[in-house]
Amino acid sequence: MSGQSLPTLPMWRVNHIEPSPEMLALRANGPIHRVRFPSGHEGWWVTGYEEAKAVLSDAAFRPSGMPAAAFTPATVILGSPGWLGSHEGSEHARLRTIVAPAFSNRRVKLLAQQIEAIAAQLFETLAAQPQPADLRHYLSFPLPAMVISALMGVPYEDHAFFAELSDEVMTHQHESGPRSAALLAWEELRTYIRGKMRGKRQDPGDNLLTDLLAAVDQGKATEEEAIGLAAGILVAGHESTVAQIEFGLLAMFRHPQQRERLVGDPSLVDKAVEEILRMYPPGAGWDGIMRYPRTDVTIAGVHIPAESKVLVGLPATSFDPRHFDDPEIFDIGRAEKPHLAFSYGPHYCLGEALARLELKVVFGSIFQRFPRLRLAVAPEELKLRKEIITGGFEEFPVLW
Numbered sequence: 088m089s090g091q092s093l094p095t096l097p098m099w100r101v102n103h104i105e106p107s108p109e110m111l112a113l114r115a116n117g118p119i120h121r122v123r124f125p126s127g128h129e130g131w132w133v134t135g136y137e138e139a140k141a142v143l144s145d146a147a148f149r150p151s152g153m154p155a156a157a158f159t160p161a162t163v164i165l166g167s168p169g170w171l172g173s174h175e176g177s178e179h180a181r182l183r184t185i186v187a188p189a190f191s192n193r194r195v196k197l198l199a200q201q202i203e204a205i206a207a208q209l210f211e212t213l214a215a216q217p218q219p220a221d222l223r224h225y226l227s228f229p230l231p232a233m234v235i236s237a238l239m240g241v242p243y244e245d246h247a248f249f250a251e252l253s254d255e256v257m258t259h260q261h262e263s264g265p266r267s268a269a270l271l272a273w274e275e276l277r278t279y280i281r282g283k284m285r286g287k288r289q290d291p292g293d294n295l296l297t298d299l300l301a302a303v304d305q306g307k308a309t310e311e312e313a314i315g316l317a318a319g320i321l322v323a324g325h326e327s328t329v330a331q332i333e334f335g336l337l338a339m340f341r342h343p344q345q346r347e348r349l350v351g352d353p354s355l356v357d358k359a360v361e362e363i364l365r366m367y368p369p370g371a372g373w374d375g376i377m378r379y380p381r382t383d384v385t386i387a388g389v390h391i392p393a394e395s396k397v398l399v400g401l402p403a404t405s406f407d408p409r410h411f412d413d414p415e416i417f418d419i420g421r422a423e424k425p426h427l428a429f430s431y432g433p434h435y436c437l438g439e440a441l442a443r444l445e446l447k448v449v450f451g452s453i454f455q456r457f458p459r460l461r462l463a464v465a466p467e468e469l470k471l472r473k474e475i476i477t478g479g480f481e482e483f484p485v486l487w
């Protein structure tokens with residue numbers, strides 16, 4: 088196959104957030120498409136909601152962190168012990184069970200008050216700045232990092248240090264770009280976690296690092312796996328949430344009536360967060376998560392040979408009219424139907440309850456604290472971070 092005329096990713100969103108017209112046109116043609124990836128490889132892009140769920144729950148597919156050797160250049164975190172995306176089956180279940188208590192309802196409720204306090208503190212710091220100020224610097228970047236400090240049980244003051252490392256690790260994790268800096272950052276992050284985890288022997292608490300140390304002591308995980316689990320949670324939980332706060336704010340700026348509706352009826356915040364996640368999830372145009380079939384499979388009548396690249400287009404599935412009514416309308420009162428922003432199947436997002444809580448705190452209070460909050464530049468002037476899979480912006484200058 089020449090492949091020259093294949094649809095090619097990335098398909099950039101319009102003004103950084105609106106769905107790509109090419110993606111919408113392609114999606115209308117069917118649920119699974121042959122495409123060319125940025126790496127140059129050919130493969131499939133799954134844009135149908137049910138078809139995506141079918142792939143994500145089918146044990147014939149290896150997870151994102153287990154690509155065939157032909158698809159992986161030098162890797163940074165893939166294959167690192169404890170990285171959940173590189174484990175499957177009972178090994179994956181064993182590792183997830185070790186960290187599940189940190190994301191239980193009880194722990195997440197314990198974190199709720201801290202998240203509110205963190206947000207309130209960051210709002211006041213932002214308010215004290217001369218205008219315009221960079222909301223990324225004062226809110227969207229530090230907030231998820233401070234929440235992860237609380238989750239892990241390390242001092243808030245460490246957040247800037249490890250969030251910068253996490254950022255470095257996640258940069259260039261997709262299909263192109265230099266990786267040596269990311270590798271160094273990953274090692275530094277692991278060294279930091281090793282030290283903090285060992286410190287929990289003298290200073291235990293209701294937190295992730297204490298749980299992980301106990302799991303090592305009880306022989307449920309090796310120390311390397313425990314460190315990898317914590318580092319993985321840190322990098323998976325940081326960038327995605329940073330980007331979601333920024334994309335969510337852009338969505339609200341772009342839809343002032345929906346914003347007014349939320350301000351007028353704060354009880355809509357849960358639904359508003361779901362609608363932001365459905366329609367404006369994090370993403371820089373690569374849009375989706377990879378899966379690799381170990382055998383030939385047929386999904387929706389499409390034959391996919393073993394060891395192909397299959398990108399499950401999570402954001403594209405949000406525009407499947409077989410699942411969502413009027414999917415292209417942003418409606419914060421929409422009757423709730425599950426979306427796939429947090430994926431599905433054994434690898435669904437471990438931190439979804441925590442992420443929802445963070446977003447609820449931000450979107451439930453930011454327009455009360457800053458009623459006139461707005462971008463200080465035109466949306467198209469924002470610089471998308473194209474080198475990082477979750478997107479987000481170089482800067483997010485605002486006025487209030």
Ligand code: HEM
Pocket residue numbers: 150151171172183235319320321323324325327328331368369376401428429430431433434435436437438439441442
């Ligand atoms: C709005 C914010 C977030 C979004 C949109 C998001 C989305 C996702 C997605 C799409 C996956 C991929 C699953 C797959 O390969 O099928 C994932 C995995 C994961 N997420 Fe999140 N996430 C968010 C926040 C968080 C937070 C706050 C944490 C933890 C503090 C977290 C921890 C993880 C972990 C550990 C995995 C790997 C799960 C596994 O492979 O078993 N995420 N997330």
